[in-house]
Amino acid sequence: MKYIKLLLVVFLFPLSIHAQVVFSEVGGGLSSWTRFYSSPDETILLVNPSQKNGSTNTAVLPSVYGKVDFGKTFSLRGRVGYAQNSFKTSLILGDLVRNEELVQTILPIGMSLEFRIPLSNESKKSSEANLEDSDQKDYTSKISSNSHLIGGIGLSRYFIQHSFSRDVIGGEGSLAESKFSGNDFGLTAMVGYSKLISDRIVLTFFSQFNTGSYDHRLYSEEVIGSYEVKNISLQGLEFGVTLGYKLK
């Protein structure tokens, strides 16, 4: 309820500086998201898991984004990504072979507050020069949309879907594919470099650090029906590139 009130306030708040709030950019990107585990990875949910910490796991993460500028320095970026992984384990007990597979799909949906710092030195010299106002405006606008150092912090919500299957050879117990869903939150911190490569096209290189984890049930074979909850890390580092289209 409190969030509804907050949103109402935002909704009704007049953007008195409305001319500086600009839905400025949309685009898409591709990154590699490397997760590193401080606990066992998703194989802990399968048969015969390794009890060691998971090794690094890299997934390709395509994404789309939209950006709203608040003035020349700050902006709000919303992003939706898509990543997929798979994990397999086996257990052999005499004539009985159990194979289990987990296909993981993650949709990270995030919002981050970014700031940008123009990198061009000419903007300083020109600002010091005694130019006419119109020339300065024109020159400044050209300089500020050229290249920037960007950084930001944000919040991501990870929507996760797991698809399990179990194949038993030499006995009963095979299971068809079963899907389970859940979600959790994490923080992000990003740094990057963006450059306007044409009037409307922006190329951005970025690195983003994602935190967060999610909870997952694991049912016991010793006591049928009972389960424990495993916490699995989503922490990792992204390296990627985006291509954006500037709307204004």
Next chain:
Amino acid sequence: MIIGTFGEMIYEMKIKILFCSASIFILSGCLPSELDNIKAFEYSFPELEVVEPLPVVVLIEPVEVVETDGKIIITQDSDELVQDVVAAVIDDNITQENLDVIQAFSELAPNVTDNTIIDGVKEAWILGFLNGSIIVSPEFLQIESEFEASEEFLKYFSQLEFPTVDGFVPGGRLIFGSPNKINTNPNFRIESLATPCKEAAEAIYLKNTGILEDQSNLQIEEIEDYYQIFIDKYEQNYLERLISGGEVIANNTTQLLEFMLFYNKSIDALEYPDSVKRGLKIYVIAFVINVKKLIADWQTSYELAAKFARDKKIDSANLLKEQAILKVETNLKTAILDQTLKYNAVTNNCHNQGAGG
């Protein structure tokens, strides 16, 4: 609040809608949601799911024990002598052979006078002595002991046929042994093992052995109930036999008493000299005292025989009961061994061949 142009208002609205929608979408249901999982794998062991019931043990009825009551019988020699004397009341003709025997009787206890003997042995004395109201005099005891000491006179005493149990005359205590109980406590319990596969197999194994033990306990209970009926019957029979034994002995005693009284009356009616009557009365004294001893012996041996018969029957029933229980325990042991072999076979597959367990 500054209201801009209508176009700018629309634009501003769009920005706000976009922002609020994104916020709502990200924050909606703000609680994280844990993921569920497939249910744990359950091990199945078809070999252990079949439990053959224990075989039924056929119960054998105890064999009947043959018991006889025994009796006090009058010997042929005694009977002939008495018949001769009784006949002599009419024909005054005791045979010479019997007269010689009577003469031999009369020579016993020469220190005891004829009158003491002839006048002392009356119907009242016979009745009183046998029912215990009259205590025998030392003279009469002397007569009986001298009579008993003579081997040629023993054939004129009554004889006791002792009670028998299956043709055996009990004497002393007999103990019927039962076979040594074999330790049939199945020692095939498998120690609890750690892995889920073995735990699942062990759970079924323990359930199956529990079923078998329940069947075994039920069978043993039925066996004990079955044979307890017989044991209770034997105890009851024993008590009834003690009661009926008194009647048997009393009837026999009555017959002997009538025999003696009739014989004594016949002696009193004889027309023979006192020396003959002395001999005949001496015979009566010895006979009656001996009969009383025999009655006492008979009572003792009768009780002993009844107890012996009871113990023998009970021991027979207990033996059959123990044999039946032994069969049940052997069947149980075999069945548990079968389950154990099956358990070992299925858990052999639980051994990790290098891929976890």
